[in-house]
Amino acid sequence: MEYQKYYVPESSKFPIFAAFSLFILIIGASSTINSLDNPESNASLILYTGLACFLATLFFWFRQVVKENNAGLESAQLSQSFVYGMAWFIFSEVMFFAAFFGALFYVRSFAVPWLGGEGEKGLANMLWQDFEATWPLINTPDGGKAFVIAAKSMSFPGWENISHWLPLYNTIVLLSSSVTVHFAHLGLKKGNKKTFNIWLGITVLLALIFVGLQAAEYYEAYEHFGLTLNSGIYGSTFFMLTGFHGFHVMLGGLMLAVMFIRSVFYGHFNEHKHFGFEAASWYWHFVDVVWVMLFLFVYIL
Amino acid sequence: MSSVIESHHDDHHHGPAKGLMRWLLTTNHKDIGTLYLWFSFAMFLIGGAMAMVIRAELFQPGMQIVEPEFYNQMLTLHGLIMVFGAVMPAFVGLANWLVPMMVGAPDMALPRLNNLSFWLLPFAFGILLSSLFMEGGAPNFGWTFYAPLSTTYAPPSVTFFIFSVHIMGASSIMGSINVIVTIMNMRAPGMDLMKMPLFVWSWLITAYLLIAVMPVLAGAVTMMLMDIHFGTSFFNAAGGGDPVLFQHIFWFFGHPEVYIMILPAFGIVSHIIETFSRKQLFGYSSMVWAMLSIAILSFVVWAHHMFTVGMPLAAELFFMWATMLIAVPTGVKVFNWVATMFKGSITYETPMLFAISFVVLFTIGGFSGLMLSIVPADFQYHDTYFVVAHFHYVLVPGSIFSIMAAVYYWIPKWTGNMYDERMGRLHFWLSFVGVNVTFFPQHWIGLAGMPRRYPDYALQFADWNMVSTAGAFLFGASQILFLFIVLKTVMGGKKATPQVWEGARGLEWSVESPAPYHTFSTPPKVN
Structure with missing residues (x-):
C-alpha cells in the first residue's frame, strides 16, 4: 500500500490568535477579580473581549479542520492522531477532577x-x-465567626423525602443521556442518520434539562439553605466539585449540539467517518462518570 | 475552499516563509523547536540575573543591596522562571526538534496545536514578569507558594500569577499530548517501541507525567483563587480546611514535576555517552524499565517534602521507604552509563564532558536526596541550605548540563556548522568549576544550620557564602560565553557531515546537516 501523505498545514494563523486572545482573556480575568469591590472598574470589558476573540478563533479553527476533513486531506493516520489526542485530553480532565x-x-x-x-x-x-x-460539616470550627453557617446540607435527605431530592433526578437525567448518546452512535454505525439525529437531539435536550436542574439546585442552596461558597469546607467542596462538573456538562453539551447542527444542517458524518461526534460522545460519557462519583461521594456517602 | 487547501498542499516543499510571520505562523516542528530553545535561553538569562541578585545580597551578612521584600520576589520569580520558563521549555524544544526525526515522522502529529503550545508561553511569562511592576510587587511566597502565605498574606498580583500558571499548564498539557501522539502514531514502520531511541522513550514517559500532574497544579491554583477571592476555605482551618492540604496537592504535582525535569536528561545523556564511547549502550531495556519505575514511583513519594509538617507516623514511614526505593532504578541507570563507558574508546568532546560531569554531579545530588529521605535526619536538614544544595545539584549540573550537552551534540545537525571545540571546552570547564564552587559549600552551611529563603544570616556562615557567591558569578558569566558560542555557530563555522560524530547512530544522523526543513515526508525504512 502506498503511503498516504500526512497533512501538515504550511502555516496557520489560528494558534497565534488563540494565544493572543487568551492573553487578553487572562489579563481581563485577573483585573476583574482584583477589582471586584470597585464598581467603577471596566476590567470586565477586557475579559469579555478576550473571551469573544478566543471563542471566535476556536470557531474558525474547528471550521477549518472540518473543511480539510471534507476535502479529503485527512489520512487514516491523521484521524488516528485525533483519536489519541482526544483520549489524552480526557485523561488530563480526569486528573483535574482528581485534585478536587x-x-x-x-x-x-x-x-x-x-x-x-x-x-x-x-x-x-x-x-x-x-x-x-461531622460530615456534612455545617458548623465551621470557628463557630461561624468568619463564615456563614448553612441551615442544611445537600446530602441524602432519607428515604421518606427522596421524591423531593433534586440530585436523584439529575442522576436519572444524566445517566439516561449517556444511554441516548450511545443509541445515536449505534444508529450512525448502521448508517441510519435519522435515528442518529433523533437520539442526538434528545441527548442535547437532556443536557439542557440537567443544567437547568443544577441551576435550580444552586438557587435552592443559596436562597433556602443558606449554603454558599462561604459556608466552610462543605460548601467549598460541594460547589467546586458540582460547579466544575456543571461547567463540563455545558462544554460537553455544546460539543454535542455542534455535532447535532453539523449532522442536521450540513449533512456531516456517515457510518465510516464520524470521529467529531465520537470524540464529543466520549467526553459526554466522561462527564457522566464524574457525576456518578459526585453522586456517590458528595451526595450519598 | 478545497482548491485553496489543495494549493497549500502543493507548495509543501517550498520551505519557510520569510520574516517575523514565519515564526508567528509556523507549524514546522523544527521552527517551533528553535523558538522553544531561544525562549528558554532568554528565560535562563533572566532567571539567572535574578539568581545573581540573590547571591549578591548573600555575599556578606547584613542587608547589602536589596530590600527583604524585593529579595523574596527575586527568590520566587527565580524558582518559577527556571522551572517553568527555562528547564521545561528547553526539553520541549529538544523534543520538538528531535522526536519526529528520531522516529522517522514528517512532523509533530498536531502541528497547529504545537504552535499554540509555544506561543502561550511568552504571554504567560510576560504577565508573570509584569507583576514586578504591580502594586504590592511580584509574588513573594517562594516557588512552592504554600498557603496561607500565598492566600491570606499574598500581594494582589497573586491573581495574575494564578492565571499565568493556568496558561503555562495548558501549554504543557497540549505540548505533551502532541509528543505522546507523535510517538504512538507517527513512528516509521519497523520502529518498534523497544527499538525507539532512549530520548524518545524518556519523553514518552515525561509527557505522560506532565498530562497526569499539570491538571492537579491547575486544581491547586484554582482552590487558591477561590480561597482568596470567593470565600472558600480549602486551606483555612477555621472553615474546616487545612493549609497542609495545599502542600499535599502541590507536591502531588511537584514531585512528578522534578522527574519531568530530569527524565529527558537521562535520555540525552544515554545518547551522548553511547556515541563518544563508540559502544552500544549497556542495558537498553533496563534503562527503559528504570525510567518507567521512576515515573510510577514518583506518584507515591510526594510527602517526603513535608516530613516536618506534622503527618501521622505511618505516613512518614511510608513516604520514607517509597522514596528510598527510587534509588534502585536510578542506580541502575548510573551503573549502565558507567558500564557503557567501560572499555570504550572514549573521546572528550564538549557534549561528552557535560555528560560525564552530569553522571558524577547528578549522582551527588541523588545521594544528598537519599540523606534527605531519612525522616529523623530530615528533621535536621529541612529548610536549610542543604536542601538548596541538593536540588541545585540535580537541576543545574543535572538538567541544565544535559541541555547544554544536547545543544553541543545536536547543534551541527540544526545549523549545519560545527561549534568551536576549544571554546566549548572552555565553557564546560568554567561552568563545571562555577557550579561546584557555588553549590558544594552550601551543603556545609546547610548542615551547620543556615536556613534557606532569608536575605541575611548569622556571622558563622559568612565565609562559605562569599565563596558561593563568587562561584555563582563565575557560572553566570560563563553562560554569556555559551550564548556567544551558539550565536557564532549559527552564523557559520566548519561544515558538519550528515553523521557529525563518528559513533553517532539513529535516524536523525541519516539526513543532511543542517536537517532539511521537511524530513521524512515518506517514512524511512527501519531495520
Whole structure:
C-alpha cells in the first residue's frame, strides 16, 4: 500500500490568535477579580473581549479542520492522531477532577476529624475546643465567626423525602443521556442518520434539562439553605466539585449540539467517518462518570 | 475552499516563509523547536540575573543591596522562571526538534496545536514578569507558594500569577499530548517501541507525567483563587480546611514535576555517552524499565517534602521507604552509563564532558536526596541550605548540563556548522568549576544550620557564602560565553557531515546537516 501523505498545514494563523486572545482573556480575568469591590472598574470589558476573540478563533479553527476533513486531506493516520489526542485530553480532565476529589477525601478522612480531636493529629482540636467533627460539616470550627453557617446540607435527605431530592433526578437525567448518546452512535454505525439525529437531539435536550436542574439546585442552596461558597469546607467542596462538573456538562453539551447542527444542517458524518461526534460522545460519557462519583461521594456517602 | 487547501498542499516543499510571520505562523516542528530553545535561553538569562541578585545580597551578612521584600520576589520569580520558563521549555524544544526525526515522522502529529503550545508561553511569562511592576510587587511566597502565605498574606498580583500558571499548564498539557501522539502514531514502520531511541522513550514517559500532574497544579491554583477571592476555605482551618492540604496537592504535582525535569536528561545523556564511547549502550531495556519505575514511583513519594509538617507516623514511614526505593532504578541507570563507558574508546568532546560531569554531579545530588529521605535526619536538614544544595545539584549540573550537552551534540545537525571545540571546552570547564564552587559549600552551611529563603544570616556562615557567591558569578558569566558560542555557530563555522560524530547512530544522523526543513515526508525504512 502506498503511503498516504500526512497533512501538515504550511502555516496557520489560528494558534497565534488563540494565544493572543487568551492573553487578553487572562489579563481581563485577573483585573476583574482584583477589582471586584470597585464598581467603577471596566476590567470586565477586557475579559469579555478576550473571551469573544478566543471563542471566535476556536470557531474558525474547528471550521477549518472540518473543511480539510471534507476535502479529503485527512489520512487514516491523521484521524488516528485525533483519536489519541482526544483520549489524552480526557485523561488530563480526569486528573483535574482528581485534585478536587483528593481534596474532598483528605478533608473528610483527615483534616476534619483531626480538628474534632480524633485520630493521631487530634491535637488540632486545641484550636477550637468546642468543635465536633461531622460530615456534612455545617458548623465551621470557628463557630461561624468568619463564615456563614448553612441551615442544611445537600446530602441524602432519607428515604421518606427522596421524591423531593433534586440530585436523584439529575442522576436519572444524566445517566439516561449517556444511554441516548450511545443509541445515536449505534444508529450512525448502521448508517441510519435519522435515528442518529433523533437520539442526538434528545441527548442535547437532556443536557439542557440537567443544567437547568443544577441551576435550580444552586438557587435552592443559596436562597433556602443558606449554603454558599462561604459556608466552610462543605460548601467549598460541594460547589467546586458540582460547579466544575456543571461547567463540563455545558462544554460537553455544546460539543454535542455542534455535532447535532453539523449532522442536521450540513449533512456531516456517515457510518465510516464520524470521529467529531465520537470524540464529543466520549467526553459526554466522561462527564457522566464524574457525576456518578459526585453522586456517590458528595451526595450519598 | 478545497482548491485553496489543495494549493497549500502543493507548495509543501517550498520551505519557510520569510520574516517575523514565519515564526508567528509556523507549524514546522523544527521552527517551533528553535523558538522553544531561544525562549528558554532568554528565560535562563533572566532567571539567572535574578539568581545573581540573590547571591549578591548573600555575599556578606547584613542587608547589602536589596530590600527583604524585593529579595523574596527575586527568590520566587527565580524558582518559577527556571522551572517553568527555562528547564521545561528547553526539553520541549529538544523534543520538538528531535522526536519526529528520531522516529522517522514528517512532523509533530498536531502541528497547529504545537504552535499554540509555544506561543502561550511568552504571554504567560510576560504577565508573570509584569507583576514586578504591580502594586504590592511580584509574588513573594517562594516557588512552592504554600498557603496561607500565598492566600491570606499574598500581594494582589497573586491573581495574575494564578492565571499565568493556568496558561503555562495548558501549554504543557497540549505540548505533551502532541509528543505522546507523535510517538504512538507517527513512528516509521519497523520502529518498534523497544527499538525507539532512549530520548524518545524518556519523553514518552515525561509527557505522560506532565498530562497526569499539570491538571492537579491547575486544581491547586484554582482552590487558591477561590480561597482568596470567593470565600472558600480549602486551606483555612477555621472553615474546616487545612493549609497542609495545599502542600499535599502541590507536591502531588511537584514531585512528578522534578522527574519531568530530569527524565529527558537521562535520555540525552544515554545518547551522548553511547556515541563518544563508540559502544552500544549497556542495558537498553533496563534503562527503559528504570525510567518507567521512576515515573510510577514518583506518584507515591510526594510527602517526603513535608516530613516536618506534622503527618501521622505511618505516613512518614511510608513516604520514607517509597522514596528510598527510587534509588534502585536510578542506580541502575548510573551503573549502565558507567558500564557503557567501560572499555570504550572514549573521546572528550564538549557534549561528552557535560555528560560525564552530569553522571558524577547528578549522582551527588541523588545521594544528598537519599540523606534527605531519612525522616529523623530530615528533621535536621529541612529548610536549610542543604536542601538548596541538593536540588541545585540535580537541576543545574543535572538538567541544565544535559541541555547544554544536547545543544553541543545536536547543534551541527540544526545549523549545519560545527561549534568551536576549544571554546566549548572552555565553557564546560568554567561552568563545571562555577557550579561546584557555588553549590558544594552550601551543603556545609546547610548542615551547620543556615536556613534557606532569608536575605541575611548569622556571622558563622559568612565565609562559605562569599565563596558561593563568587562561584555563582563565575557560572553566570560563563553562560554569556555559551550564548556567544551558539550565536557564532549559527552564523557559520566548519561544515558538519550528515553523521557529525563518528559513533553517532539513529535516524536523525541519516539526513543532511543542517536537517532539511521537511524530513521524512515518506517514512524511512527501519531495520
